[in-house]
Amino acid sequence: MPAAPNRRSFLGAAAATAVAGPLVCRQFAFGRPSAADKINVAVIGLGNQGFLDTKTFLANPACRVVGVCDVNRGSGGYRDESQFCGREPGKKLVDDFYGESGDGCFMESDWRKVVGRDGVDAVVIVVPDHHHERLAIAALEAGQDVYCEKPLSWSVAEGRRMADAAARTGRVAQTGSHHRSDANAVRLVDFVRAGGVGDIKRITTFIAPNNKVGPGPGWQPQPVPEGFDYAAWLGPAPKTPYHPDRCFYRFRFITDYSGGQITNFGAHSNDLAGWCMPEARPAAVTALAATWPAPGSLFSTAEVSKYRLDFTNGVPVTCQTDERSFGLRVEGTKGWVEHTSRKHSASSPALERELTDFVPAIGASVAHPSLTDPKGSSRLNNHVADFLRCVKTRETPVAPLSQGHYTAKLCHLGSLTLGLKDGYGETFAWDDAAERFTDGPNAELLDEANRRLDPRGA
Structure with a gap:
């Protein structure tokens, strides 16, 4: 397993992606949180892209990664044999970043224990394409905001149903087409x-x-x-x-x-x-x-x-x-x-x-405040920052599910x-x-x- 990044390196990478101001999250539906409150995020899918996305969300001080979920406990053999991924390595990545001992972030093998879970405002879906529809729609209908990796769907009709669900529920939902950022x-x-x-x-x-x-x-x-x-x-x-x-x-x-x-x-x-x-x-x-x-x-x-x-x-x-x-x-x-x-x-x-x-x-x-300093952040940092900003403001992100x-x-x-x-x-x-x-x-x-x-x- 690659060495876990430390908090100092993450915070340095996050400097250009900070999202300031009060946050409007699911558990705050009837109240206005203080500026200290963070968006609670859970990541479903801890493979190659899942690790990249998790590191990016960890780097952004507007949120806190509170849980991870994967059907694989942990193994090599992802993009290359040395890449060790899964839910246990994912939990270690998160806990090492926050410097936690004991339980730290929660860990699940079944995505149904994450969707609709109390204390989870947004889910990051980084599973194979053929799972996207059911996970995203379930999360949207449970009142959670969604960041779903690209390609959005496995078929044309599945993508239509996902876009319709986002429109119907009014949740903030971003497709991971990060070149838009x-x-x-x-x-x-x-x-x-x-x-x-x-x-x-x-x-x-x-x-x-x-x-x-x-x-x-x-x-x-x-x-x-x-x-x-x-x-x-x-x-x-x-x-x-x-x-x-x-x-x-x-x-x-x-x-x-x-x-x-x-x-x-x-x-x-x-x-x-x-x-x-x-x-x-x-x-x-x-x-x-x-x-x-x-x-x-x-x-x-x-x-x-x-x-x-x-x-x-x-x-x-x-x-x-x-x-x-x-x-x-x-x-x-x-x-x-x-x-x-x-x-x-x-x-x-x-x-x-x-x-x-x-x-x-x-x-x-595109209305994209995250690009005001084009040399200051990577496209993935910008894209995640745009999503978190929209979770706060309830605006439409740069790559909504309709666009995805x-x-x-x-x-x-x-x-x-x-x-x-x-x-x-x-x-x-x-x-x-x-x-x-x-x-x-x-x-x-x-x-x-x-x-x-x-x-x-x-």
Whole structure:
């Protein structure tokens, strides 16, 4: 297990993400707390991203992490063998940070003991995608605010139900699309929306190739490790034999649990593309190319992907596997600009200088006070700070579940049509208001595409 961070290092990282002022939390529904009161947070899912999120919430003095929950007691084998995660390591991380002995934060293996629990104002959901819907809706309906990791949903219909639940309950709910809280991403989006590239002609979004290789045909079931509740991990997914490469970080490469790199990286790249065109909506999708694991392999999501979304404003957005791994290129009548996790670039030195010197009008694209010091915090710190600020003020965060659903939909439309046999090169018409395919190459493929919008049902 990596050494636990100390309080001094956490507080240093938190300096730019402090949220001051009185807090309005669930247990304070009928009263006004003092400035000393904190938002009580519980984290459900203590894996690779769960540890990152937990550290970020610990670093923010506006909240206190009061509980952790995971179906795994603790083991290695997450993103790499040395990464030791689970509920016991998660509890140790929290208790070491606060310098507590004894019980410290509570620890559970069943998420139902966290949702609705007294003294928990907000839950952080960092479990595999196929669990998101039921956990988030249960927490929202129990009166808790929710931070749910991206991609928001496992299917289009699940995302719709989650967004509807957030609207119905009026809770504060943030999707973990943290590139919306990246100063450079905000600069590019505002630059494009201010006409920096002229009229948009096309957008290309980048997603990473698979970074893990799973067992091929003939893989054999393995014994379930001690301390791991595999049945609970499967949850609503089909019952199937255990293999370590099915779970933990690698779940995202199996269609029963996730959509591969399309929904993983596309939840960021496609999010920025849609943000550049807030008035447009997808009107059609065309599956262009994909390569797949050999039949009978454990992994089942596409290894290399390419599909095109045609929007109502006439702009095509092509999402494709690329060595740049993440980002987008926006091409317009004045040239193109590109944003990746490493840098900005443009079609000419003059246009690149314009982009670099551009000062985002915070509020034009997004009301995001956490970006007032763009060099002071990481995008994840900014994103968590925005959520906690909105828990206090009851404002809408930068990535509400309605936006998370829309972005995930841009990914699901590609992954599900790529998965249709004989669907390559064929265009499916899409009604975004009804969230249904209205036309396709033939009635059989059209029916199958619509079935895949909600393959497990409500």
